[in-house]
Amino acid sequence: MTKNNPQSILEEVKQFVDEDIRPFAADFETQQALPRELIQKMGRKGYLAASFPEEFGGLGLDPLEYGSLVEEFGKGALSTAMLLTVSTGLVGETLIRWGTDYQQEKYVLPIARGEKIGAFALTEPGVGSGAKDVESAYVKVGDNYRITGRKKWISFGEIADFFIVIAAEQSSKAVSAFLVDRKLEGVNISKMKGLLSCAASQLADIELTGVEVGPEMMVGKEGMGFAGIANFALDYGRFNVAWMGVGLAQEALDVMVTYARKRSQSGQKIFHHQLIKGIIGDTVTNIMAARSLCKEAARMRIENHPDAAIQTTAAKYFSSTVANKAAADAIQVLGANGCSSRFPVERLFREAKVLEIIEGTSQLQQQMIALYGANKYYQPKRIKEI
Secondary structure, three states, X not given: OOOOOHHHHHHHHHHHHHHHHHHHHHHHHHHOOOOHHHHHHHHHOOHHHOOOOHHHOOOOOOHHHHHXXXXXXXXXXXXXXXXXXXXXXXXXXXXXXXXXXXXXXXHHHHHHOOOOOEEEEOOEOOEOOOHHHOOOEEEEEOOEEEEEEEEEEEOOOOOOOEEEEEEEEOOOOOEEEEEEEOOOOOEEEEEOOOOOOOHHHOOEEEEEEEEEEOHHHXXXXXXXXXXXXXXXXXXHHHHHHHHHHHHHHHHHHHHHHHHHHHOEEOOEEHHHOHHHHHHHHHHXXXXXXXXXXXXXXXXXXXXXXXXXXXXXXXXXXXXXXXXXXXXXXHHHHHHHHHHOOOOOHHHHHHHHHHHOOOOOOHHHHHHHHHHHHHHHOOOHHHOOOO
């Protein structure tokens, strides 16, 4: 596959999702893992490097093409789309932007080939959306850096080969980013259990106890860990999550429409009941709107538009809301069957809630959008007296 024919890539992805992912999505959650052979197959096909330039072993898809690819994976099984979000977006794209030649060769190229999985270790037990307040600390020891702290809710942390770890210098409080291999002494990984959904994303708790890394493992410059690295990575993450939301919502719509056209009640298919049509009509409209926001975010990213990041934030906020509404409405259309694991909407309902939390909660997105609106749309001359 090459960048010369992105449409053929997307068609192949749809077939791949239909054959290798969707039929097994519930099994992934039961097993609490994505099969390693599936991850390797995604790597061989280039999906784990879909957005990477070709010189990094990628397919070179532009943001719109890549977003459409993420949507397809989001329709099949959310955890497969989350693998793209984490290893491809949060980690791979960050290292392409900020990494050294050494870091790119050691980590980005293996991601592209499906040989390594990277995870982004930012969230902590007491630090979530307020990422600048990280408590994990590092000190300089000669030329090296020694890191101590605990990271929590790290997607694919259970199986990641390496992490981008965000930590703060103890005296200056400068926040920096480091590459940490899982096999280093002092790295302890614990699988997280009892999750509402997305167990196949293999979340883990990462304990770092005096983990020592060399200067070649710092990503970017010292002090760039939050304003540079984390913000850049989270922007990529939100772009992915926005498209994931569209995909999940579309899957819920596909199921509710199919069910409504097949299920009979009182002598007619339930699709013909006015209230069912109302639910479906609203869902179609909401998904159209969410996809339009995502497409506009993609266009702005292609053009390097200064408002691309806030457009991405708005897309993430809205599409995650739409995904939750679509999944809940799908259960309503299916009735009691919607509460059964025999039908996928029960899983979609649980997965959708995660989208309103990861890469910044919906409430945080509201705050960011409100601050943007307060600056952009303030017109003091229009209201002279209050």
